[in-house]
Amino acid sequence: MSVPDIRRLQLARLGVGLIFLSNGAAYASLVPRLPEVKAELGMTNAVFGLAIAAFPAGALAAGAAAGVLIRQFGSRLLAWVGMVVSMAAILAAAAANSLPLFIAAIFLAGCADSITDVAQNHHALRVQKLMGRSIINSYHAMWSVGALIGGALAAGAISVGLHRVAHLAIVAVLILAVTTVGHRLMLPGPEPTEATPHEAHTHGNGRVRHPYLVLAMLSILAIAGAIEEDNAGSWATLYMSTELGVTGGLAATGYVAAMGSHFLGRITGDWLVNRLGQRTMARLGGVLLVLGTAIMIVFPSPWTTILGYACAxxxxxxVVPSIFEAADSMPGFKPGTALTVVSLTLRIGFLASPPLVGLIADASAIRWGLLVLPISGLVIVALSGVLSSRHETWDVPVLDK
Known part of the structure; x- marks a missing residue:
């Protein structure tokens, strides 16, 4: 198979970036409107948490099929189709007039999001391999930009009194236009099928770990990272509006702060990881997550909440891009196997977090449900040793199978 020239690769990189941008903006456009849906459908905090959990449940249900679909139809087409279905489902969720319809729409959105997520990351790694350098964090930065734009536009729509269905219909048209451009720029042709063997490595006096143990640790790290991302989307706006008394579009500022800082962290991520290593960055990030969210829980106010979500x-x-890279290059597994497992277990964090926080919130307050954030930060600090101390090579000692 011929290698595309540098200009074609740059266009493909832009195309995948537009898919990541659109994927980030899609669900983020609905998030600030969720308190409206919750109120209109008369949901308790626990029911709301369970309803929102339909999104990761759908992702888990569909995620296992993503690899087969990619081999059958290609990641380029699959990413575009996934975005079309995602926006249709999100628009249906916004228009839902009953709880079952809302849950069904959210479930379908989760299914489509999972397919899109695997397809876009698969294509991103394909472009990265051809370019010969790490660009994965910049792709995830584009996702964060999309989430920031989606959340900010939703906050603006709320401020001017635009109905959520009209707001999301406009967003759907814009996102599908951007996604279509991205699809046309991505690499054509069938997916590469050649396997690259992974060799086990041992360095220094490090303790040798079995590949399955390393994969389990990476999966738990992924769950901890997912808990933070889900919490900002599912609970930040509701917490600020119901327990801190923030009104109108300003109630979305906690979520926007989380997505904005996500973007800053990821746009600088490749530079920092290349210099400090995945392990150090995860430890520093976990400490920042613990400190920032602990402050917002102990000293509840709009400003400490914005600060806490920004730190988180x-x-x-x-963390999640590093986990994906580590899994994809991990010795002891066939290429793509560890990445698929980590991608699926990542969704467990999204599935478990909303109902857990909702149950705690109904028993006490949303504020105490937010304790899952510093706890997940402690998990990241504790397990960060499974990541590489460098970016270029896998240096966690792994036992030969």
């Missing part, structure tokens, strides 16, 4: 967003910005 920046703290975990490079």
């Amino acid at each position: 967003g920046y703290g975990v910005a490079t």
Whole structure:
């Protein structure tokens, strides 16, 4: 198979970036409107948490099929189709007039998001391999930009009194236009199928770990990172509006702060990880997550909440991309196997977090449900040793199978 020239690769990089941008903006456009849906459908905090959990449930249900679909139809087409279905489902969720319809729409959105997520990351790694340098954090930065734009536009729509269905219909048209451009710029042709063997490495006096143990640790790290991302989307706006008394579009500022700091962390992520290593960045990020969210829980106010979510967003910005890279290059597994497992277990964090926080919130307050954030930060600090101390090579000792 011929290697595309540098201009074609640059266009493909832009195309994948537009898919990441659109994927980030899609669900983020609905998030600030969720308190309206919750109120209109008369949901309790626990029911709301369970309803929102339909999104990661759908992602888990569809994620296992993503690899087969990619091999059958290609990541380029699959990413575009996934975005079309995502926006249709999100628009249906905004218009839902009953709880079952809302849950069904959210479930379908989760299914489509999972397919898009695997397809866009698969294509991103394909472009990265051809370019010969790390660009994965910049792709995730584009996702954060999309989430920031989606959340900010939603806050603006709320401020001017635009109905959520009209707001999301406009967003759907814009996102599908951007996604279509991205699809046309991505690499054509079938997916590469050649396997690259992974060799086990041992360095220094480090303790040798079994590949399955390393994969389990990476999966738990992914769950901890997912908890932060889900919490900002599911609970930040509701917490600020119901327990801190923030009104109108300003109630979305906690979520916007999380997504904005996510972007800053990821746009600088490749530079920092290349210099400090995945392990150090994860430890520093986990500490920042613990400190920032602990302050917002102990001293509840709009400003400490914005600060806490900003610290959380920046703290975990490079964690999930580092986990994906580590899994993809991990010795002891066939290419793509560890990445698929980590991608699926990542969704467990999204699935478990909303109902857990909702149950705690109904028993006490949303504020105490937010304790999952500093706890996830402690998990990241504790397990960061499984990541590489350098960017270029896998240096966690792994036992030969």
